[in-house]
Amino acid sequence: MSDLLYAEEEEALRSAVRALLADRCDPASVIARTEAAEPHDRELWKTLADGMGLAGLLVPEELGGQGASHREAAVVLEELGRAVAPVPYLTSAVVATEALLACEGDAARELLGALASGRTVGVLALPLSCAPGQEAFDVREEGGALRGRVSGVADAGAADVFLVPTASGLFAVDATDRGVTVEAQTSLDPTRALAAVSFDGARARELAPHAERAVTRGLRAGAGLLASEQLGLAEWCLTETVRHTKERHQFNRPVGSFQALKHRLAQLWVEVVNTRAAARHAADVLARGGDDPAVAAALAQAYAAPVAVRAAEEALQLHGGIGMTWEHPVHLYLKRAKADSIAYGTAGRHREELAALVDLQTP
Incomplete structure (x- = not known):
C-alpha cells in the first residue's frame, strides 16, 4: 500500500512555492489582476516555470524536464x-x-x-468542461x-501553441499563425480566463495519427490533479x-x-480532510501508473468538487x-470553486463514470 503522507521533499517544495506566492501573489495583487487587461500573471509564471522549473515536473529529464511525478505536481497545485x-499551470x-x-x-x-x-x-x-471520454472534436483537418471553432478554452489567451484534436489526429498549431483567432469570453472565474479559438486554414504539425488516447490521458490527469487545486482552495x-470567527466579536x-x-x-x-485523502490517492495512482487511474480520478472529482464549493460558500457566509x-x-x-466544479466533467458525470467502472448498478 502506498504512503499518501507528504514526503520530506514534497514539504520542501510546498514551502518554496508558498513563500513565493505569499510574496508575489497576495490577495490584493490577485484582485488587482482581475481588473487588468491581462488576466494572466506572466511574471509569476516565468518565475514558477523558468526560475523554479515547475513547468517540467512531469517531463522526463532526458526531454528537458525535472523527471518528478504527479505527487509533486499535486503539491504545486495545492499551493496555487x-x-x-x-x-496556466494546470492547462x-x-x-x-x-x-x-x-x-x-x-x-x-x-x-x-x-x-x-x-x-x-x-x-x-477543448472546452474546460470537457470530461475524459467525452471528447467532441469540432475542428477538422x-x-x-x-x-473549426472551439469555445470555452481555458488559458487560451496565454497560449503559445494549441494542441488541436481532430478526427484525423492530434495537431500542434502556433497561436501566432494567421489562421488562428482567439476571442476572449466572459468567465465566471476571472483568474482562469476562457476564450473561443477559431482556426481558419491554420497550418498544423501532426503529433499523433489518433487523438483519442492522448486527449483522454491529458484530461484524466487534469481531472485527477484538479482535486489537489480544489483541496488547496x-x-x-x-x-x-x-x-x-476567532477575531470577530458579537455580544x-x-x-x-x-x-x-x-x-x-x-x-x-472533516470534508476537507476526506478531500485530502481522495486528492492524494489520485495523485499517487497517476504517479505510479498502477491500479486504475480512471477510477482514482473519477473518485477524486466526485468528492472534491462539491467540497470546494461548500467551503467557499461557508467562507463567504461566515x-x-x-x-x-x-x-x-x-x-x-x-x-474558482464554481468554475472548477464543471472543469473536466461535473461531479455527477464522474459519479456516473465511477459507477460504470466499478460495475455499481443503479437501483
Missing part, C-alpha cells in the same frame, strides 16, 4: 489553489504535457521540451490546415474562516465560540458583511 494564482504543465507524453515522434518530444522550460505555454484546444477557505464573545458555527466548521474540516465586498478575496475562491 490556496492563492487562486492566475497562471499547460499538466493537461497539455500529459497529452504530449502519450504521443511519439520528434515533433512531440521537441514540444515537450519547450513546455518543460516554461517559455512556451501549451493549451489543449484539410490537407495540413485546420478549420478549500483549506484556505477553512483556515481563513476559522481565523475570522462580547468571538462568533466562533457559538455552537452552531462550531458545528459548521467542524463538518467542513465572513458576514465583509465577505460580500469586492475588496475581500473570498469571492475569487467561490468563483
